[in-house]
Amino acid sequence: MKLIGSYASPFVRKISVIMLEKGITFEFANQSPWTDDSPVPTYNPLGKIPVLVTGPEEYWYDSSVIAAYLEQLDIAPALIPRDRLAAMKVLQLQALADGIGDAAVLLVREGMRPADKQLESELVRQRGKILRGLDALEKAAAGGKVLNGDAINLADIATGCLLGYLNFRRVVPDWCVNRPALVKLAEKLFTRESFARTVPPAP
Numbered sequence: 349m350k351l352i353g354s355y356a357s358p359f360v361r362k363i364s365v366i367m368l369e370k371g372i373t374f375e376f377a378n379q380s381p382w383t384d385d386s387p388v389p390t391y392n393p394l395g396k397i398p399v400l401v402t403g404p405e406e407y408w409y410d411s412s413v414i415a416a417y418l419e420q421l422d423i424a425p426a427l428i429p430r431d432r433l434a435a436m437k438v439l440q441l442q443a444l445a446d447g448i449g450d451a452a453v454l455l456v457r458e459g460m461r462p463a464d465k466q467l468e469s470e471l472v473r474q475r476g477k478i479l480r481g482l483d484a485l486e487k488a489a490a491g492g493k494v495l496n497g498d499a500i501n502l503a504d505i506a507t508g509c510l511l512g513y514l515n516f517r518r519v520v521p522d523w524c525v526n527r528p529a530l531v532k533l534a535e536k537l538f539t540r541e542s543f544a545r546t547v548p549p550a551p
């Protein structure tokens with residue numbers, strides 16, 4: 349299997365962490381989706397990373413689909429519960445963490461534009477999504493069931509990669525203030541080998 353992407357992306361990191369947790373060996377092809385000559389659109393018409401290559405002409409994209417693909421390989425540990433409703437709850441939180449990630453990536457991209465070209469109303473809008481999303485994740489983590497439970501699952505991994513990205517890009521650097529359950533979750537996850545081995549590169 350070949351994973352195409354960059355550890356600067358929280359979505360790519362999520363897939364790498366999943367594969368490391370499951371002990372799946374993979375080749376990593378470091379590619380940026382942002383350059384004009386990027387090969388990524390050859391694999392994913394949306395031009396986004398991650399892409400997982402599992403065979404000739406077999407390309408999987410959108411990290412949630414890749415996560416589902418990896419799960420159906422039935423390799424322990426299971427990261428999505430077998431019970432369908434329990435699985436939906438984990439997937440919902442993954443979507444929430446990933447959605448916050450989308451907003452954070454947009455903020456970072458907008459911040460790269462010249463200051464006079466940045467749209468303040470859009471920055472505020474995206475920041476609102478991030479803050480509301482983090483509050484919802486905090487509530488879930490404090491509950492300690494679907495998120496921040498005894499065994500690691502896909503929602504934990506997606507959240508850990510999101511928090512790592514917020515730290516890495518210094519988006520909402522005060523995210524940890526008044527969110528003790530998320531801080532605890534991050535501390536717990538960041539000591540795992542899978543997270544330690546996928547730290548984003550220095551910007």
Ligand SMILES: N[C@@H](CCC(=O)N[C@@H](CS)C(=O)NCC(=O)O)C(=O)O
Nearest residue numbers: 357359381395396397398410411412
């Ligand atoms: N929903 C997608 C989001 C992936 C995504 O936005 N990746 C970013 C990098 S962090 C990207 O490749 N962006 C390139 C672009 O939007 O053109 C997933 O979960 O895979």
